Amino acid sequence: MKVEAVEAELVARETSVVPGQPLTLGLRLQHDPHWHSYWRNPGDSGLPTQLELSLPEGFVAGSFDWPAPQRLFIPPLANYGYEGEVVLPLRVSVPAGFDGDSLRVVGKASWLMCSDVCIPGDAELALTLPVSRDGSTSASRHAALFDDAHRRLPAQTLEVQVGAAGERLSLGLPEALASAEFFPYHEGLIANAAPQALHAIEAEGQPERRLELRLSDEGARRVADPAERLRAAEGVLVAGDRIFELTPVVAQGPLDAGVEISRVAGAEAAPAPGSSAGRAGGAFSSLFSRGAGGASTAGPAAGAPGTQATGAPGSEGSSASASGAAVDAGGQVGGSLAGLLVAALFAAVGGLILNLMPCVFPVIGLKVLGFAGHGSAGDPARQQSASRASRNSALAFSAGVLTSFWLLAVLLLGLRAAGHAVGWGFQLQSPAFVAAMALLFVAIGLNFSGVWEFGLGMTRLGQYEQRKGSTTSGSFGAGVLAVLVATPCTAPFMGSALGYTLSASVVETLVVFTALGLGMALPYLLLGSFPAWLRHLPRPGRWMESFRQALAFPMYATAAWLGWVLGRQAGIDATFALAIGAVLLGLAAWLYGRFVQQAQPVRVDPVRARHRRGFAASLAVLSLAAGLLVAWPDQKSISGQPARSASAGEGFDPRSAGLAGVAADAGAAGRVGAPGAGAGETGSASAFADPASGTSADPAAWYPWSPDAVARASAAGRPVFVDFTAAWCVSCQVNKKLVLDREAVVQAMQAAEVLRLRADWTSRDEEIGAELARHGRNGVPLYLLYRPGSTQPTVLPELLTPGIVAAAIESVARQ
Incomplete structure (x- = not known):
């Protein structure tokens, strides 16, 4: 059975079952290149592979006979595991009285597969073997794998003397061995990543050996007990x-x-994550010890330093039985304090810059209006009251921001624990959430336009505090709204900081998200803490109401954009339904504002006025309910996700691109459905001519991303540019319109024969999510440029300029 990053199969050493004779079964694992699973002691992190068998009565299954593993370095850590193809054998005793014609064995296997990311998986496996009544049997086609596993099993026991001093553990070996490497059975006692040195001595005229090991901090404390030393x-x-x-x-x-006389190298001999030239993070990447921000180091041969992984975190035919939770190569690894501090600093700076992003500006503009109202007080008493109101409003706004970021962090952690590869902006991958947000922005726009009023609610943002009292709840709601509208944007520094949380603990993740929220709230905390600064804001007046009404139009524009995103996710019918829902929502707002909120003339009979308001309120509720019902996306119609339209991938002809054997797999066929992709953008069968000529019939063509396409194109000598994008990502759209689609950039890519691939994350895609995690990101945008023949890309910044892209392409062209 092929599942994420591994092919798993229940196999037998023999072709038949002989009653009364033991049967050798095994779990065969064929790992994808550069992926590994774990030994009985996984090392510094990871989980051992497990197999639970269901057997008929009388059969008894033993545990795995574990072949000797490899030491796999993920500096500064080391794990023990397997790569390539391996069988984990186990013995099953067969009762002599078994009278069946065949034996059916059912097993549930579970494992943790790791490369740059780790994917827990499981599979239900079965095997049926005939019963041999004459006692004869023969070797199966997997016998060679069993024989290889048997050769990697301990063939004999060796008595060793054990001594300990400080953090050093010495093993006295009675034989004159030329080399030795030790794999401990028990976790937490030996420093797995430390070098192991073999020493020669003369003891009573006989050559002996001492293997010097380093203890972990916990091991150094515990070996004072002789039992723990053993x-x-x-x-x-x-x-x-x-x-x-x-x-x-x-x-x-x-x-x-x-x-x-010999030494097995430790993790310090392996390249540290982030050491590859051109990787994002620069000098800071080494502080992110999880591998989230740098080049991969996974899966070396035994005793060898870590090698750079190039395997894809998924492949065609992946089974749903494999969990897609993505963490780093070390599994659950505790990071350094320095790494956490740098991630928190990056998050705080990114949150501060987030205030300048187009997603947040309309809400922030209204918050500034609220502060402008506070800065108008004249006499000291009113000044003191205004200062207190400003401070309370700033604190409430900041509380709303922090609470929202904490909720996002908890949702991210929960979804990852459930096995989903999600990241920043994940909620916008849900068509229902996109539709709800679009209607919310329509309602806010109508409020700003004066069609209806929400009293002291979140969209008022405190601009009438002096006249109507405290708006603490409104400021809190404004903070929540600011975070909601901020999720489509990724500010500089945010990518590395959020990538750090891919494998961080719950506490570390909350620290990073708290720093992000504090960075976003910092300007308002400062304004609320220093009321004197408010005097520099314009004096309040009629311009505030005009400005508030003007800001309704960015809200309408945002709703229109979300309607386009919904169309990319669920089709044009869903967009039309959303438009009808918005009209019904507008009718409900008008009825409520015109007949319920507005004061009735004095001459109108109070009873009739009350009945009129009740009737209008009922009509408003019905209109609102109808609008929500009509606009809610039909989940049954969102089966193939239109962003993955067939036409998007049909245009990719690898032969016309000069990449023999590169084929867009079915899963990747629609990933090119990038924002704004339309006719002609995804390329045609003749879009690329022979790369030797360096010409292209359609230099603006984009082709669907897949790991196989990247690997084969790079191996064929083509530079590859990959755009990880989403329709709901504002930063992605800005980069696309202002940089990637600019004629000069397109021509530069064409001149360098760059193959342009696009990975569309508009709707949830586990493979794209895992690939983002492999490069230390949990959100888009991400831009990768692969040099010809290289498996490690250059990571470009989240916000591009034509100069940045041109310089990167020029460096590739010079090779």
Whole structure:
């Protein structure tokens, strides 16, 4: 069964079952390139592979016989696991009285597959074997895998003397071994990433060896107990082609160190995450020890330093039984304090810049209006009251911002724990949420236009505080609204900071999101804390109401844009339904504002006025309910996600692009449905000519992203530019219109024969989410430029300029 990053199968050593004779079964794992699973002791992080078998009565299954693993470096950590193809064998005792004609074995396997990201998975597996009545059987086609696993099992036991001093653990080996590498059975005692040095000594004229290991901090404390010292030395010793299971005994005296003759390198010999040239994060990336911000280091051969991973985090045919939760290569790894502080700093700066993004500006403009109203007081008493109101409003606004960011963080953590690859702006991948947001912006726009009033609600933002009292709840709501409208935008520094949270603990994730919220709220906290600054704002007057009404139009524009996003997700019918819903919402707002909120003339009979208001209110409620019902997207119609239209991928002909064998898989066929993609944008079968000529019939063509297309194009000598985008991402749209579609940039890419691929995350896509996580991001935009033949891309900034892109392409063209 093919699932995420691995092919799993329940296999047998023999072709048939013989009653009374043991049966050797195994879990065969064929890992995708640069992915690995874990040994019985996973090391610094990870989870061991498990298999639960359902067998007939009388059958008894043993546990895995674990072949010796590889040491896999993820600096500064190390894990123990397997790559490539491996069988984990186990013995099953078959009762002599078994009288069935066949044996059906059902098992549930679970694992953690890791590369730059980790994907927990599981699969239901089954195997049926005939029963041999004459006692004869033969080797199955998997016998060679079982034999290889058997060769990696301990063939004999080796008694070793164990000594400890400080953080050093010494194993006295009685044989003159040329090399040795130790794999401990028990977690937390040995420093897995430390080098292991083999020393030669002479003991009573006989050559012996000492293997010097480093203890972990916890291990150094615990080995004072002789029993714990022996536990630390329990494990497997690999000495060339010989494999031993160690039987430790406590040394009677100190063990001589001797002379070092060989050494197994530790994690310090492996490249640190982020060390590749051109990766984002620069000097700061080494502080993000999870690998979230830098180049991958996963899956070396035993004893070798980490190698850069190029495998895709998913492939065609992935089973839904595999969980898609994406974390870093180390699983649940605790990061350094320095890394957390840098991530928090980046988040705070990104949150501050977020105030200048087009998503947030209309709401922020109205908040400034509220402060302008506070700065108008004349006498000292009113000044003191205005200062207090400003401070309370700023605190309430900041509380709304922080609460919203905390809720987003909790939702992200919950969805990831449930196995979903989600990131910043994930809620906008839901058509229902997009439709609800569009209607909310229509309602806010109508409020700003004066069609209806929401009293002291969140859209009033405190501009009438002096006249109508405290608007603390309104300011809190304004903070919530500001975060809601901010999610389509990604400010500079935010990408690296949010990428840090991909594998962070709950506390660390909340710290980063708190820093993001504080950065966004900082200007208002400062204005509320220093009322004297408010004197520099314009004096209140009629211009405030005019400005408020003018800001209704950005709200309408935002609603229109969200309608376009909904169309990309659920089709034109959903957009039309949203438009009708908006009209009905407008009718409800007009009825409420005109007949319920407005004061009736004195000459009107109070009873008739009350009945009129009740009737109008009923009509408003009915109109509102009808609008919501009509606008709500039909989930049954959102099956294939129009953003993945067939036409979007049909145009990708790898042969016309000069990439023999590159094929857009079915899953990638629509990923090119990028914002604004239309006829001619996704390319045609003849869009690219022979790359040797460097010409293109359609230099603006974009093709669907897939990991295979990137790998094959790079291997064929083509530079590759990948645009990770979404229709709801404002930053993506700005970069697309102002930079990527600019004629000079298109011509520069054409001259360098750059293949342009687009990954559309408008609707949720687990493979794209995992690829974002692989590059240390949990949101869009992300721009990658692959040099010919390279598997490690250059990561461009979130906000592009033609100069940045041109310089990156020029560096590729010079090669």
